[in-house]
Amino acid sequence: MEFVLAQANTPEKFCAALSKLFGVRPKEVALLRLEKGLLKFLFPEQLKTAGSIPVSSSSSVASHTASTKKTELFNTFAKIKHARVFETVKLTTAEEADHSEQASIQKLMSAPILSPDRKVLGVIQVCRKGFELASAGPDFTLDDLQQLEVAAKVAATLPFLKDAPE
Numbered sequence: 001m002e003f004v005l006a007q008a009n010t011p012e013k014f015c016a017a018l019s020k021l022f023g024v025r026p027k028e029v030a031l032l033r034l035e036k037g038l039l040k041f042l043f044p045e046q047l048k049t050a051g052s053i054p055v056s057s058s059s060s061v062a063s064h065t066a067s068t069k070k071t072e073l074f075n076t077f078a079k080i081k082h083a084r085v086f087e088t089v090k091l092t093t094a095e096e097a098d099h100s101e102q103a104s105i106q107k108l109m110s111a112p113i114l115s116p117d118r119k120v121l122g123v124i125q126v127c128r129k130g131f132e133l134a135s136a137g138p139d140f141t142l143d144d145l146q147q148l149e150v151a152a153k154v155a156a157t158l159p160f161l162k163d164a165p166e
Contacts, residue, residue, distance in 0.1 A: 106136035
């Protein structure tokens with residue numbers, strides 16, 4: 001797994017590899033880079049222009065992950081109070097659209113991407129969407145969370161995250 005992820009030289013390829021690893025749709029993986037106190041989406045492409053997330057003043061899971069430098073796992077995410085603004089952004093074209101587009105995040109894993117000196121470079125999130133918990137697929141496991149932590153370590157070595165402006 002580490003070798004495959006290390007070969008991914010773009011955010012798109014890295015996230016595609018993660019989606020295969022966790023058995024989720026490609027658009028159920030998000031990669032954010034920390035730039036000047038803001039988390040900015042590198043993937044999915046459609047969220048690049050949807051805005052950014054302030055680490056210091058946001059209640060989002062991504063900002064919490066970045067500020068605490070801890071991985072998080074939510075298998076009942078829909079019950080957790082969170083901003084749904086990014087869930088409302090259309091991630092597919094009309095031709096690609098399927099019913100999963102209207103589904104909401106039911107399960108979520110979030111991991112910080114840390115430099116060797118433990119500076120936050122970004123956040124990786126993997127989710128499972130569904131119309132209700134039962135339709136979102138299997139729960140994420142602690143093994144999945146450990147694999148996401150390994151993926152975050154690999155991500156920290158990749159140029160598209162290492163070269164983030166301070």
